[in-house]
Amino acid sequence: MNKPFATTLDVGSSLANHTGSWRTERPVYVDRMPPCNQACPAGENTQDWLYHAEEGNYRTAWESIVRDNPFPAIMGRACYHPCETSCNRGSLDAAVNIHAVERFLGDRAIALGWNIASSEERSGKKVLVVGAGPSGLSAAYHLTLLGHEVTVVEAGAAPGGMMRFGIPAYRLPRTIIDAEIARIVALGVTIRLNEPVEDIPALLEREGFDAAFVAIGAHLAKRVDIPAPDAGKILDAIGVLRELETGESMPRIGRRVIVYGGGNTALDVARSVRRLGEEAIVVYRRTRDKMPAHEFEVSEALEEGVQFHWLRTVTHMTGESITVEKMTLGPDGFPRGTGEYETIEGDALILALGQNVDTHVLDSIPGVEHSADGVVKVGPNMMTGHKGIFAGGDMVPSERTLTVAIGHGKKAARNIDAYLRGIPYVPKVKPALASFERLNTWYYSDAGKTVQPVLEDVRRRSTFEEVVGGLDETNALFEARRCLSCGNCFECDNCFGVCPDNAVIKLPDSAAIERSDSAGSPHSAPFAIDYDYCKGCGVCAAECPCGAIEMVPEEI
Amino acid sequence: MNVEAKETMNVEAGQKIKFYQTGTLTVGNRLLDEDLRTVQASEERSNAITSGHRACQGCGEALGARYALDAAMRAANGKIIAVNATGCLEVFSTPYPETSWTLPWLHSLFGNAASVASGVAAALRRLGKADIRVVAQGGDGGTTDIGFACLSGMFERNDDVLYLCYDNQGYMNTGVQRSSATPPTARTATTPAVGTAPGNIFGTGKDVPRIAMAHGIPYVATASVADLHDLERKVTNAMQVRGARYIHILVPCPLGWGTVTNATIRVARLATESGLFPLFEAEHGEIVASSPIRRAVPVEDYLKIQSRFAHLFRPTRDDAHLAALQAIADKNIQRYNLLRNDHGNDARKEAA
Amino acid sequence: MKTPIQLTPPKGPVELTLPKARQIEGSRAIAEAVGLCRPQVICAYPITPQTHIVEELSAMVKTGELMDCEFINVESEFAALSVAIGASAAGARAYTATSSQGLLYMAEAVYNASGMQLPIVMTLGNRAIGAPINIWNDHSDAMALRDAGWVLLFAETNQEAIDLHLQAFRLAEELSTPVMVCVDGFILTHAYEEVELPTPEAVDRWLPKFQPRQVLDPAEPITMGALVGPESFSEVRYLAHRKQLRALERIPELSAEFNATFGRNSGGILRTYKTEGAETIVLAMGSINGTIEDAIDELRRNGHAIGAVILTTFRPFPYASVAAALKNASQAIVVEKSLTAGMGGPLAADVTLALANTSTPVYSVIAGLGGRPIPQASLESIFERARDRELPETTFLDLHWDAVNQAITKELSWTPHT
């Protein structure tokens, strides 16, 4: 074409005009900390493994979990899932059923016999772990992955700690515990059973361990003095639960069993009693909403016919009944006696008032300190006052849950590793939180409560052994896909689409490509900003559903 | 990751689950079937208007034009000729020696885009090149005002042209003056926010999509940069038909509306969610579909983020005018039945 | 007898049998001439006196006499030319016609077509511009848009109107510029005259298929109609100027080629009539030249050394040719059908400029406004006064002075209310 001058132009020539110079702010891809991840005491990268599960890459998803936590199948059943409490989707409709997906993955791993490979590199160091509860096993697992030789010494006849001897089987089938522990053993961890450790320094010395992680839990039942002149039957919850697990022929506890306490243990024991065919009555000194037990436990117990007497304290027990005092809540939320009494029929009383740590094993170790309530003091690196002896789980000051215990095990392992290698352990810097305000929730499909009944149905159908059933693949996928992918790109292509200046580039789909913004900080988004053309309007950041783009002022 | 060991979802489950976090609300979504993703999600999109144009930061018109034309390009296998009226889109895209267009494109005048397009269509028909399709485009001023006679003529003759009106509710290129698409109370350079009825006067303006419908042409639709899937679907629908077609696209203008540059899509979304800019489709003069509101909001939510409406809130709240604007939205909601609950973004339906 | 026009040009040499002359209306003649040029898109909006041309064309398209052509009835002249712009840019030969108010209504597009160098041909049935509204002939419309960058050709007769259209398409497409063929409203458009129309074969050899300089094509996309700023606007304008100057060279060449092909001397820059030895030379455009020639014949018989220049090409303005044609005259009289109020005759102004380096005076005669007849006798008396050196600089032919003077008196006596 012999085109006229100036008025007729060759197409696409504006690429010569670099509008990037207009910019006062630049969009930068970031990976933020999803609240679920932040809330997980075991430090699971929840959003990451959900991301893989969404795609149906279950193995990758599972591998992501077990990088942090060796017990996905157990977690999916017994973890109190603080991830879900803080899940951003909760502010939208209902939190993602994270634990259910985790359980699906864990069960799948068991069914398909997935295993974890340890690193080939061995350190030559030996570590002693005292106690085969979740904390000890977690530490053993991570230490092994880090290349150390680990021996777990356990007093009991089976590994698992409170997972096995506390949590009832209807919530956590023993086959699951066995399978996940077997995987740890397969990794090369030695577990010695029926061997109560009495003198840790001596054992270290004798067997040439370079460090120890102590996680003996809190097994001493707290008691209150309840006058029982007629030699009424008073038991403790932990003992009953342990008995249920170990005793082949468990003696009948009673016909109407009173459980005193309002924690999870109280409910576990009450619901276990129901399963033995007896009546179970929970007596608690405050109101329902003040119970430390989780709400789901209370409602499931109610569904199962457990009776509750709130605002009552037990004052007296005979062989046939107990006497309780009615309470009111003071303005401080604490119960006060009213001086009014009543009797409740019941032939056994189980105390579920909490546990103390049996510290005697540590008492003689120089440097080890205890707090007033008996727990063992540890530093930020989980080390006790005695060099090389670390501790975690229920025996140290913190929340007493499986997941916290497992997190302690992981954290201790990393610190022990650093200790053994003589280097300081520097934890990764945590990115800023992907809070709800950072999301553009418009883009997420409505998938709230409507899907829950489906899950409920599954539950209801499978109350025979395990109360709560697992999700089938369809439901698990659905649940995974409810995840908002808070703070982490999930490739929705919004930025690529909404840029008025076509300044977003898709990076080649290759792991070899290092994804980073021009400032050099790496990110997982498979996109890059073309700063030659980006004018910095910020539409991409505003329309990113998950808040994975941040506007950063340009230095002019 | 061990690739061989990768355990992927069973196909059946994958097929059953049609729910993908964001479904069809986002541009793409890696989990969505390719054909359910937008044209914009694809690296193969034509980028009918490419980088280096001089639109303001966050310009909705630049975005809307690319959305619409890329969809048209896909529908016509890349065989599109575009005719453009004078206005921001033309000015920011073609200052000599640079053009941002990658398709054959012609700008003639402010008010004649529809006619020029008719001429192109006639020529193509005559030259035996009817596989090449013609798109005319202009701003609201070039469409609803100065180009209106040409537009109506093109409609009335049922010429084979898809006309795209990029409505930013004012003469933006000349510095934000009032057009017949400027909403009541909006402040523009020629409807200043002074006097007893500040801003644009109530009772003025015209509803061009409905006027287009009155021509009985095969296809009329409204669309918005806030709903890309809907916009692309409408352009694609329009491209399946021969004859005169009209799509009126809401394209917010940060400069003229007084919004922050990153609010372009959000404000367009609020226009639709408040009921002020209903999305619908009509065939041969009859409404055939409308998009129900997904998250209803009062008009105030839309108005208060735009400085062109600031006088409705400061120094004192102008309740009377706010109510009158709400009444406009309510009327749309009623007319197009916008508050029914059947939007397509519900997991219940997608899972089914 | 209507023979359908086929689009495919004949192959090999063709016998050029000269067709018989026919007595037809000017509009019909123009329509047939346009049809012979095989336009692909015709768009028009009716306005007297152009109507008959487009009516004929629409009928020709509808009956199939003119094949492979789109006839588009548009809603305004602005749309008409806009459709032509689009059609031309898409590679079709495009034609439209208008008059007077219609030309003004499309004014913006008139400039646009030339600015974009689109080879559109348009017939202008010359008519006065209102107010007062007046449907009769003068040249006010052409003068209003004389600087819009189009080539403006004026036909003296209907035969020339035919020939100019054939030349206009050639010129337009060779140079890629729009061309307007001006024909006097009614006087030519509605007059039945004997004309010869060439055969389709002959026209096909004369006018090759349209090969656009620039075309909207997805296979080779371009941007047409870019915004050009101060840094290049002058260059664009200068190139437009150069193109017009090039047209000035091409027009006589085409006229000569046309003559050789069709055996008729028409078109070109200008023609002279009895200028040898003429002291007085009258210059005019369009159909009035017939009357002028008759007057000259009469005066010559009386020994008056007078001749005429018939100006065909008004834009680009042929300064050199005009100067050369008038070089031996001692005075020039420009008879023109338009008036720039407050200035005088615009054609006279151009001629004056052409003679700027000479001492030859130019007299302006404003005649025939709004269809006022121009009697030969009136012209003769003017020319005689000129011979006697009695002609004022500007003459308003046959003006009713009593009416004018009355109105002036009335106006002068008006005082504002207090």
Ligand SMILES: Cc1cc2nc3c(=O)[nH]c(=O)nc-3n(C[C@H](O)[C@H](O)[C@H](O)COP(=O)(O)OP(=O)(O)OC[C@H]3O[C@@H](n4cnc5c(N)ncnc54)[C@H](O)[C@@H]3O)c2cc1C
């Ligand atoms: C009834 C009940 C239900 C619970 N339900 C849940 C629940 O649903 N979800 C949840 O997250 N948490 C639950 N918990 C809390 C959770 O079980 C504990 O926080 C967790 O098990 C603590 O783990 P740990 O490894 O620190 O201690 P433990 O699990 O108590 O394990 C300590 C291990 O050390 C062994 N040991 C003790 N002394 C010695 C010694 N001297 N030598 C060798 N070995 C020794 C013990 O035999 C035991 O195996 C529940 C607790 C109870 C009591």
Ligand SMILES: Cc1ncc(C[n+]2csc(CCOP(=O)(O)OP(=O)(O)O)c2C)c(N)n1
């Ligand atoms: C005939 C004519 N009148 C006025 C103008 C000035 N003009 C150019 S663009 C424009 C405003 C365009 O407004 P709109 O069509 O809404 O497009 P926008 O710039 O808002 O996208 C005006 C008034 C012109 N170019 N031509």
Ligand code: SF4
């Ligand atoms: S939505 Fe997903 S990423 Fe966000 S908190 Fe919930 S589970 Fe985590």
Ligand code: SF4
């Ligand atoms: S003035 Fe408005 S429409 Fe024009 S380029 Fe700027 S943002 Fe876009």
Ligand SMILES: [Mg+2]
């Ligand atoms: Mg506008």
